[in-house]
Amino acid sequence: MLALVRHGQTDWNAAGRLQGHTDVPLNSLGRQQAYDAGASLSAGGWDVLVSSPLVRAVETAQIIGSQVGLELAETLPELLERDYGGIEGTVLRGMDRPHIDELMRQAEPEVDVAVRGIAGLQALLRTYPEQNIIAVAHGTILRLTLNTLHGTPRDYILNGEAVELDPNVVLxxxxxPDQLAATRS
Incomplete structure (x- = not known):
């Protein structure tokens, strides 16, 4: 089994700010969401716990680990959130779609985020074969990775939400290559 978990809420999440690689800690609601995620996963028989290296994901993983009886095994840079570059910290609420689309041109391309996320999960599954893994990461990378793997759009993943994924789908x-080339042009 593979469970993908979005980190708990931060103050930037609450304000609607793009976080990306900015290292923002969990707030009190985020810690409760992490605790709840751990409680929901506690009966799963998990073997390995990993996360993105950003503090909000690491803290979420540590709280989950306290619920499932695991230490954080490692942090994986491939699970970092989408890099929003110079627009990190921007509040998008209330902006019209064309303005948001124009701003997003400064961000890491979505296809690159999805490919990085999938490659990271594939490497993780090869490193820990036949293990039940919890991976804590971020909303956009998880959403784009899942959308690419399943071929169906998912608009949002809630803070603290756990999504189980068949490792065989990832592997x-x-x-x-044609689709990737078309997406990048």
Missing amino acids: GYRPD
């Missing part, structure tokens, strides 16, 4: 994924 069996092969990117279509």
Whole structure:
């Protein structure tokens, strides 16, 4: 089994700010969400716990670990959130779609985020074969990774939400080079 968990809420999440690589800690609600996620996963028989290296993911993983009886095994840079560059900290609420789309041109391309996320999960599954893994990361990378793997859009992943994913889907994924080239042009 593979469970993907979005970190708990931060003050930037609450304000609607783009966080990306900015290292923002959990707030009190985020810690409760992490605790709740751990409680929901506590009966799963988990073997390995990993996270993105950002503090909000690490703290979420540590709280989950206290519930499932695991220490954080490692942090994986491939699970970092999308890099929003110079627009990190921007509040998008209330902006019209064309303005948001224009700002997002400064961010790491979505296809690159998804490919990085999938490659990181594939490496993780090869490192810990036949293990039940919890991976804590971020909303956008998880959403884009899941959308690419499943071929269906998912608009949002809640803070503290756990999504189980079949490891065979991850290991069996092969990117279509033509699709990747078209997305980047």
